[in-house]
Amino acid sequence: MTRRSKEPAERDTQLARLVLGLRSQGVTDPAVLAAIERTPRDLFTPDLFKERSWEDSALPIACGQTISQPYIVGLMTQALTLEPRARVLEIGTGSGYQTAVLSRLSRLVYTVERYRTLMRAAEARFDALQITNVITRFGDGFLGWAEQAPFDRILVTAAAPEEPIVLLQQLKPSGVLVAPVGKGPVQQLCRYAGDGAGGFTMDVLCEVRFVPLLEGVAREL
Numbered sequence: 001m002t003r004r005s006k007e008p009a010e011r012d013t014q015l016a017r018l019v020l021g022l023r024s025q026g027v028t029d030p031a032v033l034a035a036i037e038r039t040p041r042d043l044f045t046p047d048l049f050k051e052r053s054w055e056d057s058a059l060p061i062a063c064g065q066t067i068s069q070p071y072i073v074g075l076m077t078q079a080l081t082l083e084p085r086a087r088v089l090e091i092g093t094g095s096g097y098q099t100a101v102l103s104r105l106s107r108l109v110y111t112v113e114r115y116r117t118l119m120r121a122a123e124a125r126f127d128a129l130q131i132t133n134v135i136t137r138f139g140d141g142f143l144g145w146a147e148q149a150p151f152d153r154i155l156v157t158a159a160a161p162e163e164p165i166v167l168l169q170q171l172k173p174s175g176v177l178v179a180p181v182g183k184g185p186v187q188q189l190c191r192y193a194g195d196g197a198g199g200f201t202m203d204v205l206c207e208v209r210f211v212p213l214l215e216g217v218a219r220e221l
Ligand code: SAH
Pocket: 065, 066, 067, 068, 091, 092, 093, 094, 095, 096, 097, 098, 099, 112, 113, 114, 115, 118, 139, 140, 141, 142, 157, 158, 211, 212, 213, 214, 215, 216
């Protein structure tokens, strides 16, 4: 039996409540909050966890991966300081939830995923939501997307074991890259900002728990 999504009015209430919670935790950018409010998270969660779509917590998805916690999605999106003309690279499509939020705030989102199953499911969700400014790629995000570089913004939604040098090389000189960095179960959420002359400054925003960035594409049966 598949569980039905919430009725639209109830979904709106749940979304408004979620957004209020994020604001109280420091996600205050009105455009980011509006993008989250326009993105029905219950479309991105698996049937087993539909009821928990509105909790501010990460949830399991297929292939042993997770859909990010809404607060972290808000925090990372806010830290990117997106502009409507931005071309954004995302590593780790997962459910596509973060991708959908990014798509509301930028011109084009390129997103890379190493599980074909996840990528296909995310594509179907973008279609259902009539999101047309996302370009997906099945591949190894460690390599970025050289053919489309440089990007205005890069977001990594899996933990990089160390400074993501290859990705930083695909960023515009004044671009911003946000990534969890660290080898253990807890990583540091890092924000790299280009100085316009080939260098970067790095700030640690907080501690986070992400699934690791793994090399190569996943082999699936
Ligand atoms: N933003 C996603 C989070 C997904 S979890 C969401 O909200 O649903 C992180 C994702 O990164 C997983 O789907 C995982 O398969 C993917 N991933 C890990 N290593 C990768 C790599 N080298 N290239 C591309 N995707 C990768």
